[in-house]
Amino acid sequence: MELNLSREDAAFRDELRAFIAENYPQEMRVPNPETDLTKEQSLLWHRILNRKGWIAPLWPKEYGGPGWSVTQRFIFEQETSRAGTLPPLAFSVTMVGPVIYTFGNDAQKKKYLPRILSGEDWWCQGYSEPGSGSDLASVRTKAVRDGDHYVVNGHKTWTTLAQHADWIFCLVRTDPSAKPQAGISFLLIDMKSPGVTVRPIITIDGSHEVNDVFLEDVRVPAENLIGEENTGWTYAKFLLGNERTSMAGIGRSTRHLARLKQIVRTEVGEGDPAFGEFIREIARVELDVLALEATELRIVAQMSRGIDPGPAASLFKIRGTEIFQRITDLTHQAIGNYGLAIREHPVTANRFMPGPDYGHTATEKYLNSRKLSIYGGSNEIQRNIIAKAVLGL
Amino acid sequence: MDIQLTEEQELLRSSIQRFLREQYDFDERRKIVSTDEGWSRRHWKAFAELGLCAAPFQESSGGLGGGSLATMIVMQEFGRNLVVEPYFETVVLAGGLIEEVASPEQREALLPRIMEGEAIWALAWAEGRSRYDFNNVTTTARRQGGSFVLSGSKAAVVGAPWADKLIVSARTSGGPHDRDGVSLFVVDSRSANLHLQSFKTIDGRRAAELTLMNVEVPAGQLLGREGEGVxxxxxxxxxxxxxxxxxxxxxxxxxxxxxxxxxxxxxxxxxxxxxxxxxxxxxxxxxxxxxxxxxxxxxxxxxxxxxxxxxxxxxxxxxxxxxxxxxxxxxxxxxxxxxxxxxxxxxxxxxxxxxxxxxxxxxxxxxxxxxxxxxx
Known part of the structure; x- marks a missing residue:
């Protein structure tokens, strides 16, 4: 399905396609780019996009964005994801960057933004805490003002790729007496500060993506506070809005669906009692993708006419993640007995994995994708948002 | 991708909405459904006067040139108001088929009456055991001089009891499941040897089982090419x-x-x-x-x-x-x-x-x- 593109937009799309084909590093084409690349490898594409001036589609031109229209940004998203490229680190470019240029002061903009664009600084997100779940306002990590510094004590968790991070942006409680949302501040903390400890959390797929981050008497310069003290909740909500815009994940689902069909063709014969069920379920999920894609195009067309998409992001998050989970589930079923096997981490080529190559990541993908309906505000929270914002309940 | 309606389309939508709001609320609809006939000729005339019956047809056929988007607008509003009149059967099914495959003479003879709201049509393609398969046709059409003679039965034809004209699929050649050999005929609903057994449908409409026992149809009533009806x-x-x-x-x-x-x-x-x-x-x-x-x-x-x-x-x-x-x-x-x-x-x-x-x-x-x- 394609947008009806103007001649300029069509030329832009063609330019993008050619650029990706010529420049996407072969080194990054590994079985599971999200877990199999070193920090340096995963930054290769980031640096290439930065040299081209395309690293931060969302950013205004004055801060280093390319100055694209809504449609061009959508085309970029669509083409990079269809081509199976690893998206640049969202925590840096999509999340903390916009918070800094929107709410930060000039010194902060000058200090942090160029290093985000270049990939010099790797950011992680210090939102979740043990026991907080989707209720982010329950932040307990404390920051107490002491002269020119804040002294921070607390425990952040589920912190994605903190093992690579140079910086963490944190929600901290600066006013314990205020209502939950009112006493929160948005603080930038250098991961090299004394008192910061990172401990890996291994997830059910065996990979190391997330971590505990312990903060013990960490002294943070007061100049690292974004905006005003005790108004961090506003910035946090702004950031979460950005987080959910690309959640439909049409390109990713389309690629994995094509692979699923190929696996079913090879692995499941017509004599298999489940054959009909696979055909039926694949058709259903393919239509789900089509309907979501048509919805995304409808919303993009509305946005380019200046219509506020409202809580469309929640719809995309719910359906996009449900669809992708279903695809990974069906793929795991399709490889049959080899669904018993799972790769060991860290991944090396020396370890034996049975069965055909295309099945090697099926088990871990199935397991790993369970997270999608939990993080970024669980799908239940997203339904609450729609119930309130759209249905007025 | 998103449909931004043209001024003309907006006008079409708002005029249907206004009419239905004023004259087709749920009580009115209930009254219409409970009459002996089960539909309202008065409302049908009003639809035609609003231009709905001519909306999708090409301007070269005398229509308003709205195409599938006009149909979409009309049908969406009809869906909102549970309109029972046979717009779908007459305009979308029969009208569409006539515009697509009829000869110029047939188009000239048949389309104006549809667009003016003068003729009601129904499409008889299904048979008792055909389920949803167009190929599965046992009704036969035999050539006899300047006519075809149709024999067989058609099933669950929605709107048939209301229709002046029917489009009937019948086999002119081939076996019962062949794709080739099915032809379409325009059959007058008052034809001799055509019997209708009416029944009520789940949604408050009327449909009929059709029995054709040597129904004679002039050869000029063949719609589209012989054998290419599917x-x-x-x-x-x-x-x-x-x-x-x-x-x-x-x-x-x-x-x-x-x-x-x-x-x-x-x-x-x-x-x-x-x-x-x-x-x-x-x-x-x-x-x-x-x-x-x-x-x-x-x-x-x-x-x-x-x-x-x-x-x-x-x-x-x-x-x-x-x-x-x-x-x-x-x-x-x-x-x-x-x-x-x-x-x-x-x-x-x-x-x-x-x-x-x-x-x-x-x-x-x-x-x-x-x-x-x-x-x-």
């Missing part, structure tokens, strides 16, 4: 699906807002129903189902208007996805209305039944799901 019916099915999905979207939108409204006013255990999270989430899923149905229906209608390839596969996919979505919304609307949802007095059950009828016509969601899968 292809014509397949193209007709794409237009039919696009129209039915638009109607389903209209019906779903009313069910969603009625259910939401009810959940805000109806109290249980001292609080409004809508305060229960399990019901909130159900209604969010109904909202999402509608949004996706709107998107796919628009996508299909735009593809038809642009005559893009793969229309047949896309139509099947849309019929399936929208059908499942509509069924979900309809069943949940009844569920969330509780006992009231079961009552014939409330409109909810009537939308439920119309959606059930839409889901059966031209193939149900499972049929089209597998048809879609086979074309992948």
């Amino acid at each position: 292809a014509a019916l397949e193209a007709c099915r794409e237009r039919a699906i696009a129209a039915l999905c638009a109607e389903a979207v209209g019906a779903m939108s009313v069910l969603n807002s009625a259910t939401l409204e009810y959940s805000k006013t109806r109290k249980q255990f001292g609080v409004a129903l809508g305060t229960f999270q399990v019901l909130q989430h159900r209604m969010v899923d109904m909202f999402i189902a509608l949004e996706e149905a709107i998107s796919l229906t628009q996508h299909l209608n735009l593809s038809l208007a642009a005559q893009e390839p793969n229309g047949s596969k896309l139509a099947s996919g849309t019929k399936s996805k929208v059908g499942y979505a509509a069924r979900f919304v309809a069943e949940q609307a009844v569920q969330l209305h509780g006992g009231m949802g079961m009552s014939d007095e409330l409109n909810v059950g009537h939308y439920f039944k119309r959606i059930s009828s839409i889901n059966i016509q031209f193939g149900d969601p499972s049929y089209h799901l597998m048809r879609y899968a086979q074309q992948s």
